[in-house]
Amino acid sequence: MSDDQDKQAKSNIKVTRRCLLTGGVGVATGTAATLVAGLGAEGAAAGPLDRPWATELGDPVGTNPYGHPSSFEKTVIRRPTPTEYSPKGYVPPMNESSWTGTPLQDLRGIITPNGLFYERSHGGYADMDPANHKVVIHGLVDRNLELSMEDLRRFPTVTTFRFLECSGNSDLIWGKATYGGQETSPYLTAQDIHGLLSCAEWTGVRLSDLLREAGADTVRAKWLIVEGADSGALARSLPMARALDDCILAFAQNGEMLRPEQGYPVRLLVPGCEGNLNIKWVQRIEVTDQPLFATFETGLYTDLQKSGKAWISSLVMEAKSIITFPSGGQSLPEKGFYQVRGIAWSGRGRISHVDVSLDGGRNWTQAQLTEPVMSKCLTEFTMPWRWDGSETLIMSRATDETGYTQPFVQQIVEARGKFSEYHNNGIQTWRVESNGEVYNAQG
């Protein structure tokens, strides 16, 4: 070490106001000599740090030809909703109607790794052999198509970043009444409440190209019926106008081929629309002049209104946001500087801005959006915050490029009553208690 460096090291006591993490945040200061020694191999033997990796060769590169996360991250996994919040305690078998949620509170940025992408299925999932899979297009067409996966991949492909959200996401904070009137728990995490939301880069073939190839009668035919090959035989009606817009048959996700639980080898992607419409394992597309009125668009996935009538085909996921830090189950070690962060999205296009309130919704401050801000895609937002140690109600509110702003949950309940269930895009409130613990405060 040079004399200059030594001198610098010895004058390190002064902690100026330029320090971001104010005094005593665990940012130790010491002489360079002690600090560096503390990290050396000899230091390790004497000190609290056990670091064999500094002195021994590591695992061979290539040990995992397809890698996996660190063993220290094993709690970062997909999880089903805690059983105590299921309706009347009934939990269906996981290969019937079931789901697992993404650990949003543990993630950063906008990409959901495929291994953590939320799952939702009505008949479990199969790992289907792509060599035995075909997509048939028939009905009001000039010619039927029967496409192998190889045929399908021959078409021009497009790649886009899009979120996917189950319309039943966030139903746990639906005015305390969705699940048999139980009170909503303060212990719920972002994953528990909002985990049926993920985001990826998708690659596939434009549905409009396939319809053109089949010579579909896009004047008479107002609907497509899209059917999955799974035992759930999920089928939904897709309006023709939307099919001709930005829908794709996707076969790749985040660079690689789809995962089995995401509909390998091919799924429908209807950007901005409820997850259930994004049929997995697509095997058949019928071009028709009327919708199917399937169970999944009449008995389920409809929006009950206060009048007792229900909306059907309310497909778009409206603008929404949640704060992922600080969020339920996390805790702040002490008062001082923190970066509030979260994600926002809209099924109608780009997010234009996100406001954050630190006082239960009275005052709002505009957060910073991380570039790129893409249409029908998650957008990350951040805001610097110096926590004074007092109890704080924290919430975010997204506005999209159409000018629509995310409402309070109470406004949704007032409009639709307490027994509606889907499309809850209300504002999530978290309560930071004075001891730093964070709880769900949304009833």
Place this chain on the structure above:
Amino acid sequence: MSDDQDKQAKSNIKVTRRCLLTGGVGVATGTAATLVAGLGAEGAAAGPLDRPWATELGDPVGTNPYGHPSSFEKTVIRRPTPTEYSPKGYVPPMNESSWTGTPLQDLRGIITPNGLFYERSHGGYADMDPANHKVVIHGLVDRNLELSMEDLRRFPTVTTFRFLECSGNSDLIWGKATYGGQETSPYLTAQDIHGLLSCAEWTGVRLSDLLREAGADTVRAKWLIVEGADSGALARSLPMARALDDCILAFAQNGEMLRPEQGYPVRLLVPGCEGNLNIKWVQRIEVTDQPLFATFETGLYTDLQKSGKAWISSLVMEAKSIITFPSGGQSLPEKGFYQVRGIAWSGRGRISHVDVSLDGGRNWTQAQLTEPVMSKCLTEFTMPWRWDGSETLIMSRATDETGYTQPFVQQIVEARGKFSEYHNNGIQTWRVESNGEVYNAQG
């Protein structure tokens, strides 16, 4: 089925010129009745398709709390360079200097899944306990910092999409002389030649924020020495101007925490610069007035010139592109329509355009770039192509926003001689033979 649909189905013989995949491409046409029956449960028993997933419940959702790819994708993995192309047949143990490459030819879009992100290490890799890991900043600073991972994550974070490329990438096509004068094999794939290239969304703390927190003397100190905690003890000198620009200490990749082989719990990210500079497992940053002149910046990772002298600290990865379809090892089943696709990148900023040649470099056509086009990030390009079945030499050429255009390999060899090794950003040529097989044509 309605009468109308039936009538449509029966008139399906005519295959018009609107067909993208011209006659006989495996796109079967038949009556809707036969097609749909062929996909029904009864049809399955009689037909060639074995699809138990249509009649039996699938695996339970949640079977894999952290998921993995389909069993039908098991060949899509990271691979080391085939041993026959190693210098004089010597292959070091995989926990010494070693690497595996990303299967670029199997991927789409710009995101590399973390499980397929290329590996490069000089001492294997360890799965380090983040609770025992600290980052020390010392030297020409007002105060030394010793940051736990918890401390580090308290700082404001930024998220950006960036490529990472080993400076030794593509050395197999360095004028046939890199590895003991062997001829470069026609059987090499994109992965074999160019696989030390990947791209991800990264989240971390600005290095400039940490230097400000430490009160670094950014006038006197021209360099940082950044050191890894692994047994390879990799250390490199980072110019201060670059450190204050867009460098981050990254702890998350594609949403989740870094993988062990990528430097978990924290690595340096120097956007646009050679992979070796992006120190993994960062434990120490020394602020200093002179570079380290470490082995990895003098003995290795230097650019030998024809004169016999070598460039050092040539850090930036210049504009480059490769076609990933059609590429070595793939084959075209027949003549007709294909979409040429590939990836382009530049360490100096955004890609402005990519040209594709289908005649060995005489004529060039501008390809379409997929949005978003981001700085120092992979950019996907595509171009429609109707292959007439004749032998074709296909290549791509990237130009970045500075106006710089990717050179031919021969131009690089002329400038630097045959014994240089790093920073080969030359144009890759693939040869499509008349039987549809694709080979490496770059000597």
